Amino acid sequence: MKLVKLLTLDDSENKKITSxxxxxxxxxxxxxxxxxxxxxxxxxxxxxLKSANDTNLVxxxxxxxxxVACVKGFKFGAATIELAEILGEVLNARxxxxxxxxxx
Numbered sequence: 001m002k003l004v005k006l007l008t009l010d011d012s013e014n015k016k017i018t019s020x021x022x023x024x025x026x027x028x029x030x031x032x033x034x035x036x037x038x039x040x041x042x043x044x045x046x047x048x049l050k051s052a053n054d055t056n057l058v059x060x061x062x063x064x065x066x067x068v069a070c071v072k073g074f075k076f077g078a079a080t081i082e083l084a085e086i087l088g089e090v091l092n093a094r095x096x097x098x099x100x101x102x103x104x
């Protein structure tokens with residue numbers, strides 16, 4: 001299992017931007033469409049995001065791999081420091097401590 005630190009940041013316009021919101025949009029986006037298997041894999045990630053608290057996402061390794069693939073494959077329309085921080089947390093996720101794994 002992987003641990004992704006979830007962030008809540010202020011953007012350049014002093015609006016709150018959260019990891020959960022950004023990652024949910026990225027995982028939901030399928031500009032080229034997808035088959036049933038792809039939808040099921042993404043739905044597992046979406047369920048994990050929905051059930052995560054505001055600071056930590058503990059996610060199965062296979063689901064983390066799908067999340068990373070979604071992040072790497074997404075074409076972002078803008079680059080911000082806040083977005084880079086959120087994406088960095090996904091790409092650099094560590095193994096979740098055993099105590100967090102047991103809680104899931």
